[in-house]
Every structure is written in structure tokens, then in C-alpha cells.
Amino acid sequence: xxxxxxxxxxxxxxxxxxxxxxxxxxxxxxxxxxxxxxxxxxxxxxxxxxxxxxxxxxxxxxxxxxxxxxxxxxxxxxxxxxxxxxxxxxxxxxxxx
Numbered sequence: 001x002x003x004x005x006x007x008x009x010x011x012x013x014x015x016x017x018x019x020x021x022x023x024x025x026x027x028x029x030x031x032x033x034x035x036x037x038x039x040x041x042x043x044x045x046x047x048x049x050x051x052x053x054x055x056x057x058x059x060x061x062x063x064x065x066x067x068x069x070x071x072x073x074x075x076x077x078x079x080x081x082x083x084x085x086x087x088x089x090x091x092x093x094x095x096x097x
Contacts (some may be wrong), residue, residue, distance in 0.1 A: 004097050006023055007022065007067040007068045008067050009069070010050045010052070010063070011062075013060050017063070017065045048073075062078065
């Protein structure tokens with residue numbers, strides 16, 4: 001799963017992990033000093049998203065895979081539709097116990 005860039009993976013339940021190369025997805029290649037890299041560096045954040053299809057209703061297990069040890073997760077949002085943008089980021093997702 002590991003690539004040349006910053007990589008993590010996400011899966012639900014027992015599905016195969018969906019690998020995400022942050023550098024490739026955001027286009028923030030520090031080798032070319034592009035505007036996206038400058039923005040990510042000044043904000044000290046990379047924002048990425050994955051899309052998953054879940055075939056049944058009910059509780060599910062979300063798994064976040066640390067493929068690259070330098071990736072640090074600060075906020076994880078699960079949007080089931082209707083998430084409104086916010087300056088300070090979306091509210092924390094509901095945690096079911």
C-alpha cells in the first residue's frame with residue numbers, strides 16, 4: 001500500500017483498505033513549490049477525502065490505517081450527506097458506544 005508520498009488508508013468493516021497518497025490527491029508536490037503546497041504548508045494541514053459505499057444500514061466499524069508513520073490525523077469527519085462547510089471545520093462526528 002505504501003507509495004512515494006504521504007500515505008494512509010481507510011476502510012469500513014472488513015472491506016479492503018482504500019489507500020490515499022496525500023501528495024498525489026492534493027497536488028502538493030514540494031519539489032515544484034506549487035500554490036497547493038504553499039497553502040498546505042502555511043495552514044499546516046492537508047485535507048483529503050475518500051468515498052465509500054456501505055451496503056447495509058446500521059452500525060459500522062471505520063478503520064484508519066497508518067501506512068506512512070509521518071501522517072498524523074488531527075480530525076476525522078464522517079459525512080453521510082448534508083455536511084455544511086464551516087470556517088472552523090465541521091463539528092465532531094457522533095460516536096456511538
